[in-house]
Amino acid sequence: MRELRAEHLTKRFGKTTALDDVTLSFEYGKIHALLGRNGAGKTTLLGVASNRLIPTSGQALVDGEPVTDNPRALAKVFCTGDVRMIPPSMCVDDLVGHMGRFHEGFDAKRALRLAKMFELDVKAKTGALSTGYRSICQLVMALSLDVDYLLLDEPVLGLDAAHRDLFYRLLMEDYLERGRAVVVATHLIEEVATLVERVAIIDEGRLLMEASADELRTSGYSVSGRAEDVRAYCEGLEVLGIDELGSLAMAYVQGEPVRERLTDRLDVAPMSLQKLFVELTGKGE
Template structure:
């Protein structure tokens, strides 16, 4: 089936499918609507699926690894179009992804799942403020971490970076230590490595 035929037929199976919107989105992505769907590259197959999904009139949109196979430009375009879609028609969008930093500024709530277990669930802002890192000489970092909720410590040579939950303890800090917020990607990695 050709992409344009698929777009035309979608309305028969999904009430409220907007074929005109799908054609506009296909054009924005430079998706050749005259191409056969089976002949599309992995990236353009993903784009075709995204075009169809964003053209559905549904209260819930579930996207599993939605940017699989897309280059950086197409990923940016997708996130932009997803936000425009949400502003035009607010609905619940669930994105399952391993590219956490790419969606970090789009999401309102985050659930971190590891091997079927929910490790953490909160608003994106709460998660962003739930952890921090401390870096400096390894001995100073180890002393700072004693008795605190440490996710992990990366050590190379005489320098270490510790990833902790909570907020920095001003009484333990000294001028040889630096603190920084932990981004969602790093928090995800450290939580799933620890498995707690």
């Protein structure tokens, strides 16, 4: 199976452990979500996978080959996110011109066309771009590359609603056309929930869960009603959390509803990926 795989990855920065023995895989031909709060380790994981960072232990593999200092493996991977790699005095159109020298298969005409769609001024210096347009600049370059594994680190940072919608539409069109692996690292879960096929959740450098999006959606549910009824229903079950407001409560439970405990005073509903993420990590955004 073709995949980008992390095997027992650990990365420390001094006394801080950014990744703690993480093993997971991103299968070729699927859109993956890498979910985590700010500081959870998403950027570090993608940095190791693209050889921007050297792991303390473990390794990242592309189609079975280590990525560390391996040009053949790295030619299959592109990661956004590190704007420091682009000279701030370089204009966007110059960046487009240079990309083809470093990345085989870069489509300059497509990049200019996408820049126009996003209303990105190609004569502007990259260092003078706003946060949103710096993100757009990186997305334009990424979506113009012919690579097998596209890693997008917080791709919609600073984008307004219209540009986010445009990006998600272009991303899906690109995926349907090329069929490559796409990894979207984000904390904006609901925006990608309908796009992704596989989900990995990390927190404080550790992998909490890895499954298909459908498995995660059916892995839990919510039950609501009067607080005393909800607490009685939840007794002995695997409860992720309970929200209470006055005499009412809503509990988030893993597994399937226990039909014999349900009464007409309780309501059951599926749990969203967003809520599952919040309850698993134990903290809201």
